[in-house]
Amino acid sequence: MKQPALDAFWMPFTPNRQFKSEPRLVVSAQGLSYRTADGREVMDGTSGLWCVGAGHRHPRIAEAMKRQIDTLDFASNFQVGHPGAFELAERIAALAPPGLDRVFLVNSGSEACDTAMKIALAHARARGEGQRNLFVGRERGFHGVGFGGISVGGMLNNRRVFGSAMLRADHLRPTWDPAWNGTPQAFVRGQPQTGAELADELETRIIALHDASNIAAVIVEPFAGSTGVLVPPVGYLQRLRDICTRHGLLLIFDEVITGFGRLGKMFAAQALGVVPDMILFAKTVSNGAAPLGGVIVSRAVHDTLMQGPAHLSELMHGYTCSGHPLACAAALAMLDVLDEEALPQRVRELSPHFERAVHSLADAPGVVSIRNIGLAAGVELAPNPGAPGERGNATQCAAFDRGLLTRAPGDTLVLAPPFTSTARDVDRMVDLLRAAIQDTHRTHGTPA
Ligand SMILES: Cc1ncc(COP(=O)(O)O)c(C=O)c1O
Secondary structure (H helix, E strand, O other), rough: OOOOOOOOOOOOOHHHHHHHHOOEEEEEEEEEEEEEOOOOOEOOHHHHHHOOOEOOOOOOHHHHHHHHOOOOOOOOOOOOOHHHHHHHHHHHHOOOOOOOOEEEEOOOOOHHHHHHHHHHHHHHHOOOOOOEEEEEEOOOOOOOOOOOHHHHHOOOHHHHHOOOOOOOEEEOOOOOOOOOOHHHOOOOOOOOOOOHHHHHHHHHHHHHOOOHHHHOOOOOOOOOOOOEOOOOOHHHHHHHHHHHHHHHOEEEEEEOOOOOOOOOOOOOOHHHOOOOOOOEHHHHHHHHOOOOEEEEEEEEHHHHOOOOOOOOOOOOOOOOOOHHHHHHHHHHHHHHHHHHHHHHHHHHHHHHHHHHHHHHHOOOOOOEEEEEEEEEEEEOOOOOOOOOOOOHHHHHHHHHHOOOEEEOOOEEEOOOOOOOOOOOHHHHHHHHHHHHHHHHHHHOOOOO
């Protein structure tokens, strides 16, 4: 296949100059693998970007999208509506924890985050509490790249150049550090048993500093994915819930990665037994086949906003493609697939093997930590001296050359296989990752 000119496309979250000097182009995909322009197979070790839970080009989803494009290609959901968006919202509401049954549709995780933050601000105003305009996020959290998302997010590189934040935000400490409590947690399997008290900082420092009456909402990922799979200690999320309830704060779970099966239940809220006031979703909802995201909102929050003159929109917010017919068709088919192929259950069954397999990398050269939960794992390498991220990036490229798509936030290699993977597929991915780590060890030497 003739390679296209690479100059004009400014690639997102990619070292453009490096990529364009050594392009890694994929041209097709099927099931668990991509095919490159030069005909090689590359296993999808990250489900695309945490999207393709059901595997690539699932026939059910492809057919639903083909039918949709031949029936209704576009209708906005401003003032008119189309059945797919209503049906999808009803089905998502039925899958969500009790009490969360109103769904605002958007096109991405970033939009979902900004939407939830606007709903929180509007909710405060509607209750006569307009002073509640501070948000609480978490260091090393990722909530997309909108100005709301980077305000509550906790990734320095995503904030530095943009003035760090536009909305008022404070941040909890991250949930993971190998040195805490005197217990080395570098190779902890699943959720750490200690450290739930990290949540208390919400009350003892943040509320004590700002006062609860000024805080609109607390937003966290159930586990931090984009900074290398940082898993919350047992009881941590429940403590956050209890503190929020005690002080009248909304709790928002960003389930853009965890929603629709990654932890073995539809939502992490169910897998971890903690119910927030809003859930953000995107990615897996449409199996990545079309851009789609959303916010599941508690009935109580939604109903507070259903006021004002009947001829005016209750929330002045929305996107041209909110609930796009093609995306809704893909998502409705994906919900069928999740159910009919019992994908969350398959995740539950595969997770123990996945955990054993990724932890077998503990003796690979330069590995300093391994974390895992559900079908997600981070394998962290010691950084090259003075060049954080260099070793991770080199290993990610080596993995691709060997036939594995992984992703390296910093020096952590992430594995998040499709839910349709078998134990053998997982073993193959882990073998390829080990080989890539060894490659980097050979080319970059022993890290400090
Ligand atoms: C937890 C979380 N929130 C939000 C986002 C942003 O989603 P998007 O890239 O669709 O805007 C991501 C993307 O990886 C994410 O992991």
